Amino acid sequence: MTTPRSTGRVLVVWCPDWPVVAALRSRDLPSRLPSAVFAANRAEAVNAAAREFGVRRGMRRRDAQARCPELLVLDAEPDRDARAFEEVLEALEALRPGVAPLRPGLVALRSPGRFYGGETEAGAVLAECVVGLGIRDVRVGIADELFTAEQAARSAPVQESVVVPEGESGSFLRPLPVEALDEPETVSLLRRLGLTSLGDLAGLPSASVASRLGQRAAWVHRVLHGGGARPLDTRTPPPELAVHVDFEPPLADAEAVCFSTRRTAERFVEQLGQRQLVCTDVLIQVSADHVVASERRWLHPRWFTSADLVDRLHWQLVGSLKAGRIGSPVTRVRLVPEGVVAESVHADGLWGGTDGRVERGIARVQGMLGPEAVVAPVLQGGRSPAERQAMVPWGTRATSLRPRELPWPGSIPPPYPARVLAKPCPAAVVDPAGRPVVVGRRGTVSSPPARFRPGGEEGWLPVAAWAGPWPVEELWWEPGGGRRVARFQLVAADGRAWLVTFDDALAGWVTEAAYD
Amino acid sequence: MQLRAGGTYEVAPEYGGAGLALALLAGPSAVGGWGAVVGMSDFGAEAAASLGVRLDRTVLVPDPGELWLEAVAALVDVVTIVVVRPPGRVGEAHAGKLAARLRTREAALVSLGPWPRADVRLAVETPRWSGAGRGDGHLRARHVTVAVQRGTAPPRRTDLWFPDADLALRAVGSERVAEIRDVG
Numbered sequence: 041m042t043t044p045r046s047t048g049r050v051l052v053v054w055c056p057d058w059p060v061v062a063a064l065r066s067r068d069l070p071s072r073l074p075s076a077v078f079a080a081n082r083a084e085a086v087n088a089a090a091r092e093f094g095v096r097r098g099m100r101r102r103d104a105q106a107r108c109p110e111l112l113v114l115d116a117e118p119d120r121d122a123r124a125f126e127e128v129l130e131a132l133e134a135l136r137p138g139v140a141p142l143r144p145g146l147v148a149l150r151s152p153g154r155f156y157g158g159e160t161e162a163g164a165v166l167a168e169c170v171v172g173l174g175i176r177d178v179r180v181g182i183a184d185e186l187f188t189a190e191q192a193a194r195s196a197p198v199q200e201s202v203v204v205p206e207g208e209s210g211s212f213l214r215p216l217p218v219e220a221l222d223e224p225e226t227v228s229l230l231r232r233l234g235l236t237s238l239g240d241l242a243g244l245p246s247a248s249v250a251s252r253l254g255q256r257a258a259w260v261h262r263v264l265h266g267g268g269a270r271p272l273d274t275r276t277p278p279p280e281l282a283v284h285v286d287f288e289p290p291l292a293d294a295e296a297v298c299f300s301t302r303r304t305a306e307r308f309v310e311q312l313g314q315r316q317l318v319c320t321d322v323l324i325q326v327s328a329d330h331v332v333a334s335e336r337r338w339l340h341p342r343w344f345t346s347a348d349l350v351d352r353l354h355w356q357l358v359g360s361l362k363a364g365r366i367g368s369p370v371t372r373v374r375l376v377p378e379g380v381v382a383e384s385v386h387a388d389g390l391w392g393g394t395d396g397r398v399e400r401g402i403a404r405v406q407g408m409l410g411p412e413a414v415v416a417p418v419l420q421g422g423r424s425p426a427e428r429q430a431m432v433p434w435g436t437r438a439t440s441l442r443p444r445e446l447p448w449p450g451s452i453p454p455p456y457p458a459r460v461l462a463k464p465c466p467a468a469v470v471d472p473a474g475r476p477v478v479v480g481r482r483g484t485v486s487s488p489p490a491r492f493r494p495g496g497e498e499g500w501l502p503v504a505a506w507a508g509p510w511p512v513e514e515l516w517w518e519p520g521g522g523r524r525v526a527r528f529q530l531v532a533a534d535g536r537a538w539l540v541t542f543d544d545a546l547a548g549w550v551t552e553a554a555y556d
Numbered sequence: 557m558q559l560r561a562g563g564t565y566e567v568a569p570e571y572g573g574a575g576l577a578l579a580l581l582a583g584p585s586a587v588g589g590w591g592a593v594v595g596m597s598d599f600g601a602e603a604a605a606s607l608g609v610r611l612d613r614t615v616l617v618p619d620p621g622e623l624w625l626e627a628v629a630a631l632v633d634v635v636t637i638v639v640v641r642p643p644g645r646v647g648e649a650h651a652g653k654l655a656a657r658l659r660t661r662e663a664a665l666v667s668l669g670p671w672p673r674a675d676v677r678l679a680v681e682t683p684r685w686s687g688a689g690r691g692d693g694h695l696r697a698r699h700v701t702v703a704v705q706r707g708t709a710p711p712r713r714t715d716l717w718f719p720d721a722d723l724a725l726r727a728v729g730s731e732r733v734a735e736i737r738d739v740g
Contacts, residue, residue: 398590401634402615405627415616417601429601431616453694455719456603458575459596462618488690507688507695529695535683536571537695553600555685555695556574 049151049159049206051182053132053166054193055125055175058145059085062124063114071176074108079116080421080446088177117440121145131169148189151182163201171199184209187263191220210264214239226257238264281315282376283308290328290369294357297326298350301373305346305353308375318343321379324356327372334360337378338435349375351403352435355411402434411435420444423451423512424527425460425539425553450512452527457539457553464550465495467540469530477549479526479542483511492530494538494551501532509542527552559583559637562659564651565666566674569641571683572700575603575718577639577668579725582608584664589613589636594620594628596641596668606723625650632663641668648672677705681713697721699728 055061059077064070064087074090076083083099093108105111121144129147140148149166156162163180170178180201181192188209192202204212213220216238218230230253235241241249241257242264249261285304291297312319320343326334338344338352353373360366406414415431421442422428428451430441469477471487478486489503508528524544531537537555542548559565559580567573567580574596581591581604590613593599597618605611615635620627624643631638632654651672658665667674680700687696700718705711715728 398634401630404630405617408623408626408630409617409620413617413620415618417599417604417611417614417616419601419605419611425600425602431618434615454606455695455697455723456600456606458572458578458600458603459598460600460603462597485691505685505688506691507693508691529688531685531688531695534571535685537685537688537698554574554598555698556572 048153049182049184050186050189051149051151051159051162051166051180052142052186052189052193053128053147053149053170054179054181054190054196055128055145055170056177056179057085057087058125059116059121060087060114061175061177062121062144063117064112065124065174066120069112073112074110075112075114076104077114077116080443084116115440118144127173128170128175131173132166135166135169142190146190146193148186159203160201163203167199167201183212185263187260188213191216194220210242213260213264214242221257221260223257226253229253281308281311281380282374283311284372284374286372287370290371292369294354294361297357297370297373298354301353302346302350304373305349305375308349308377309344309346312377312380317377317380319377319380320344321377322349322352323376323378324349324353325372325374325376326353326357326360326366326370327374328366328368328370330371333366333370336436343381348403351407355406359411406434421446421448423448423510424541425452425457426462426464429460450510450527452510452529452539455555458556459554461552461554464541464552467495467538467549467551468493469528469540469542469549477542478547479509479511479544481524483509483526485509489528489530492532492538492540492549494530494540494554496551501534501536503530504533504535505531529555559664560675561636561662561664562655563664563675564655564658564671564673565664566671566677567666567668568677568679569668570680572680572698572718573668573678574598574600575607576678576680576702577666578604578609579607579718580666581614581637581639584636585610585613590615590634592617592631592635592638594631594638594640595624595643596639606719607725625654628665629654629657632657632661632665635663637664637666639666639668642671646670646672675706677711679703679705679711680718 060075061071063077064073064075071087072089074087074093076086076090076095078084078101081101083095083097083104086095086097090108090111095104095108095111101113125144132147132149136149136152142148151159152162156165159182163182167178167180177198179193179196179198181189181196182201183189183192183204184206188204191213192204196202214237218227218236218238218241220238221227230241238260241261246261249258283304285301287300291300321337322344323335323337325332334356336356402414412433414434416434418430418432418441420428420430421444469489469492471477472490477489480486489506491500491502493500506528509526511526513524526542528540529537530540538551539553541550541552543550565580567577585591586608591609592615594617599616599618601611617627624640628638628640654665681703682701684699685695687693697717697720700716701713702716703711703713717726717728720726
């Protein structure tokens with residue numbers, strides 16, 4: 041049976057354990073080292089070498105290290121994964137235009153069909169291209185639509201491809217376990233219903249699948265019955281939309297560089313405009329002495345005009361010069377569009393984000409005080425109030441925020457303090473006899489606090505009520521860490537309350553926040 | 557209480573003024589306006605969010621230094637409400653100029669600290685935290701009296717739960733959430 045197809049066949053290239061691969065590549069380490077990427081103390085990705093020792097995803101760091109003492113522990117950094125995968129995308133784009141990255145490590149292409157002699161051959165050519173970049177573990181799957189192609193790639197051996205013939209998606213998918221759905225809740229529900237394979241799912245009436253199990257399961261259900269091709273939303277390779285300008289002689293001064301880049305920035309915006317595109321995400325690279333000395337990605341809530349680009353370049357130059365990252369005069373500036381959208385999407389009123397007026401006013405303040413002086417507050421996970429928030433320089437993307445959903449043992453229950461000191465200030469807490477209160481190793485308080493001084497201009501205040509301690513061992517895994525602290529809420533007799541912390545390392549007290 | 561566009565509001569920093577300033581920020585923010593906070597390096601983001609401030613529509617300038625007044629003036633042009641903690645005495649002339657700007661731009665200014673000729677002066681009085689004992693429990697709710705003084709009229713006092721056990725603002729003895737919002 042052949043189903044009418046509007047789109048061609050899909051080829052998926054999969055690099056397993058990409059976060060580990062990317063991290064090792066960024067440090068020039070060999071991929072055979074047993075390594076794992078950890079986020080919030082849980083293994084997020086584990087490579088094959090580590091799996092041989094029994095390290096698994098979701099394992100706690102301590103358990104993983106118990107199984108494999110030489111395990112290389114890497115930090116999760118989604119930006120790095122994406123950046124490293126860009127290299128793969130570029131190499132594949134050179135062979136076959138129109139790649140659609142799904143996430144770092146997984147990319148879909150329209151199958152080249154007979155161009156390389158056949159689909160298996162095409163898979164081999166693409167795999168070879170990726171291996172040529174030094175990425176040994178790559179697998180290819182080819183099928184009628186995306187879901188099947190991804191599953192085929194997952195079942196392929198290293199550097200091989202699995203081709204699911206036309207119209208055979210159903211028979212390929214049926215024996216697979218329901219875990220292939222990659223939706224923990226649905227999978228758990230199916231398991232409890234006694235349905236273990238996708239074939240069992242196929243046996244259910246389609247109406248109930250849609251209403252009980254959600255969109256994705258319904259879609260997979262359609263695929264199992266021979267329908268449901270999903271059009272591939274491809275990313276068209278930018279036909280050199282990236283622009284650069286060379287300086288001869290090299291320029292040492294930020295103003296001069298910005299002035300000389302103005303025309304280039306205009307060309308950049310114009311080129312995109314000719315394709316009815318606007319840029320929302322740009323990578324600015326500044327080279328000194330013919331090597332990239334400063335690189336930064338900037339986001340814009342609307343889109344970049346040429347003036348915006350020059351502004352961002354200026355901030356980046358000023359920051360990099362101050363930090364000493366640019367040691368010699370600038371020889372080249374390169375602007376790379378990282379994210380483009382159709383102009384029409386950004387027509388006024390459709391986009392809920394910043395309106396341009398606000399953006400311009402904020403840019404004026406940034407021009408006055410420096411780009412880092414204006415920040416956007418964001419929330420993140422953590423134990424102390426200061427850890428639970430972050431200040432992101434306006435216009436840049438927040439990176440490596442801690443997840444809020446995790447339980448953070450030792451965090452203080454709400455209400456939240458209205459004032460969170462950027463820097464804790466020294467405080468003092470004494471008992472009725474005037475001796476300093478000390479907190480022991482097990483969170484025992486030497487004597488109840490009677491008076492305290494929260495620091496600043498405040499004098500001694502009698503304690504009317506107190507709560508705590510909330511003991512925390514902070515950052516013991518970091519060098520120089522191992523700080524043991526115990527937090528207290530102290531209410532003064534005049535009704536004000538503070539968050540005051542006993543720090544083991546200082547053997548003293550600091551005020552972290554005020555419940556104003 | 558309703559914030560009036562073009563108005564200046566002075567909040568006494570004592571006894572929980574910072575929290576009250578954040579609560580004033582929440583009103584315009586909830587109806588889609590933008591807010592800016594200048595000179596508060598100790599901005600409690602989580603407390604602000606729990607009071608209803610939309611953090612994605614909030615701009616902070618934690619440490620504007622000498623140029624704080626210029627930063628406030630620039631922000632008044634584009635946002636609905638600016639909360640500022642002046643680093644020192646504010647000159648009458650500066651305040652007057654800014655007040656004119658506020659009126660033309662229809663923005664409100666909340667000063668955490670003395671502000672010359674503010675339209676409304678607010679102060680938190682007699683805060684009482686409940687929930688904490690002697691080494692047990694934790695802070696849960698706070699009972700405050702807020703004094704509101706318009707011009708030279710005698711201050712009006714309201715008892716509030718700020719925050720109540722659900723982190724909201726509630727007038728004592730009522731189920732109704734006390735309204736602090738902007739009329740634009």
